Amino acid sequence: MSTPRNGDGFDDRPEDQRGWTEPTHLGGPGHQGPGFGHQGPGEGSSAGQQGEDAGRGWEPPGWSLPDAAPDRPAQQGPAQQDPAGRRPEPEWEATPPPQQPWDAPAERQPWDPPAEQAPQKEPQEERRGGLLGGLFGGGRARAPREPGAVEQVFTPKGGPVGPGDLAAWGQAFGWTASDGTGPQDAPLVELTRSAPVRPAKSEVPSNVLRGRADGLDLVAFDIVSPYGRGWVATHAVNAAPVLGSVPAFRLSPARLWRHGTGGMLQIPSGDPEFDTRWVMLAAEDGPQVRRLVEDPVVRQLLLGSDDGDELWSAVGFVAAVRPGGNRPQLVEHHARILAAVVAAVA
Template sequence: MSSPHDRDDAPHDDPHADRRDDRPGDGGSEPVHLGKGDRAPAPGDGGSGAGAWQPPGWDLPPAEPQRRPEEQPPAATGPVVAWGGRPRTPSLAEQVFQYRGDTVGAQGWALQHGWTVTDGTAPEDAVLAELVAGAPVRTAKEHRAAGVMRGRAGALDLVAFDVVFVDKRRTVPQWAVTAAPVLLPLPGLRLSPARFWRHRTGGLVPVPSGDETFDARWVLLAAEDGEAVRRLVADPGVRGLLLGTDDGDEFWTAAGHLAAVRPDGHRPELLEHHARLLTAMVAALAGAA
């Protein structure tokens, strides 16, 4: 007579013996529907070695972004500057050309074109004070000419400078002036965009050009309504140039000059712009003589 222990000890009597798992430590069978994968070891199985079973994906590298190593700044190759020493005294040329209003290279442009540059205190610059005093802008005793550039544009002699405001703390360029000395007697006149507020116009009378389009944008004031003044605005070249601008310049006569002014400091493009306008206007005045 056999007992239950006898059946356990005789695996050949078990009809399911051929389905048992031969893996060490596993004496049971695995249902077919669970697949053929290895099962996770129990906490006490000690499967922590290199060949221990892990769920799929657990052996992948950590999903952390790869950070590039910080780049070190290149070592300085130039000479080391000693900041503790006393600054050297600027040369005379450096003192003349250190005007801070030339941030856009107007003086550099002038030197490249053979012009001369002064700081506004040269003897030939004394006439500029009278020119600034008659300008159609609101100036004060703190305003003066600075960064003066003299040269030729074609057949025309020009002087260009910034009108700067000077006080104890700063020097600020406020207007750019370009003027052409004219040997002919010049009538007192003011030519301004119609949209500008006009002041210092005492004794000046309006002189219409007869061109409605031009008169809608520009206003000519003169001390007398003479032939020279009318020829100036009747010249088709002058009117065409003025109508092609942004109406940002004003023109006036003073100290034997015909001058143009625009807010802000000078720049190379503005020098060329003023040179074109003044050349046409001086030619029109000369034709009226």
């Protein structure tokens, strides 16, 4: 098979004109240029554009990249307007800040070093515990708590009263003191064991005072518990000996828990207000118990208190107990209540 390249006579052109030529679609003879199939110069294309396309040759659509120059509209002058009739936005120009008049610096004054101040020491009572104290409730001391109305009544005006101060108060009124270990103090041990507060076996009576108040013979003492190398008062007891037999009873505030009340009967007073705040328990119902719970003076004194006392009878005594150590105001408070109770059951 012969082709135009092998010169087998199919080509009638002279030899110097023979050779391979580009195909028509690649720009060879008969190629109509990039404008093939497009409109002519009179149909929307310019002659210069056709000449530029003819010199560049045919390219597939999208072959050449667009011009790198950004397609931005030409900047218009301040008097020009766009075809839509809108005024161009004015160019922003920075306005320089107004210049302030310069003032010469004032003449420096000679510098004096500040006077040395002595470091203020922290009060000793506010530095407590360190790290462990801060973790376990120590650290800085808290502000003292204001005592309540009841505490102000029963706390002496001169401050808290200790056993020595209570003994001095009793001696001023002719009372006698003992340490609770003498023969005459033996009944107090059994009275302590029968108290409604259920003291431990290691707790014993101490700081005993004997005297008279409100026409009664009274015994005032503390129930103390061993603490370290000493003793601490847990409850204050004031008792009055009673001649004759007194039924076992317990008169307690309704808000307090009552221990060892098995077999005891609750005796109503007939006063709803009193029965709401106080509970009367007795081993058996009888006229003495009824007189005690229905006595108007007893009910008036108990309703006027803070419901912090407990009354009971044992080993020939009628006694009253309250948490904490004994003090003169508490002795006088219990003396008034015991005088009314003894008068009701005697």
